[in-house]
Amino acid sequence: MKKYFFLLLVFPMLFGCSTDKVNNKNPYLPNYTFTVDINMNLPAYSDLSYVANAIYYPTYGAGRGFFVFNTGSGYVAFDAACPNQALSSCSTMTFKKLDANDPLKIDKTTVVCSCDNAAYSLFSGQSAGKQYPLKQYRVEVNGTNLRVYN
Numbered sequence: 001m002k003k004y005f006f007l008l009l010v011f012p013m014l015f016g017c018s019t020d021k022v023n024n025k026n027p028y029l030p031n032y033t034f035t036v037d038i039n040m041n042l043p044a045y046s047d048l049s050y051v052a053n054a055i056y057y058p059t060y061g062a063g064r065g066f067f068v069f070n071t072g073s074g075y076v077a078f079d080a081a082c083p084n085q086a087l088s089s090c091s092t093m094t095f096k097k098l099d100a101n102d103p104l105k106i107d108k109t110t111v112v113c114s115c116d117n118a119a120y121s122l123f124s125g126q127s128a129g130k131q132y133p134l135k136q137y138r139v140e141v142n143g144t145n146l147r148v149y150n
Contacts, residue, residue, distance in 0.1 A: 026132050028086050029062045029079060035149040036060055038068065047108070048075070048146070054095070054108045054122055056080065061150070064092045066137060067111060068148060069122040075141060077148045078125055078134035082113035090115040 025031070036057060040048050047053040051072040058065040064081040082091040096110040096119060097103070111134075112119050120127045125134035140147040 026083055026135055028132070029081055029083060029135050031150070032062065033150055034060045035147060038146040038148065040144045040146060052109050056095070057148070060148075061137065062087065062135070066148065067093070067122060068139070068146065069109075071123060075139045075146055076122070076125075077137040077139050078111075078120075078122065079137065080111070081135070082115055082118070083120075083132040083134055084118065084127075084130050085113060085115045088115065093120070 038045055038048075038055075038057070040046070045055055047055055048068060048070050051070055054067050054069040056065055056067055060066055061079040062081040064079065064087075066077050066079050068075060068077045080093045081087060082093060085091045091113065093111040093113055096107040096112050097105065098107055099105040109122050110119050111122060118127045118130055120130075120134050122134075125136055127133070137148050137150050140149075
């Protein structure tokens with residue numbers, strides 16, 4: 001009798017709970033493992049010392065590279081492949097251009113997918129009306145070094 005009473009108590013606990021985890025799996029982007037160390041003392045990465053600035057690091061992630069962004073309260077890294085497009089020749093994201101005639105005038109807080117012209121914020125990784133946000137990677141800070149990994 002004690003066994004049945006125990007099962008009646010445990011059974012609802014095992015199967016009655018639901019998970020509210022955010023599913024970061026994207027069917028368009030493969031999930032590769034990588035680790036990259038970035039020394040922010042190097043001139044190529046000096047933009048990361050300033051709030052609301054980003055750098056593009058090529059060839060890692062889903063093969064398109066990734067963006068590292070200084071939010072002011074830390075660093076975030078997002079894949080540079082369009083999250084709502086299959087990998088193709090147009091699916092590499094770029095910084096938003098502020099002036100079509102001047103390639104140096106860019107917005108380093110927003111990236112744009114050239115396939116569908118969707119703009120994604122580097123603060124949140126979101127784009128209005130799109131199903132999938134930017135694929136985010138982990139970032140560890142150790143002094144002036146950043147480790148980006150998946």
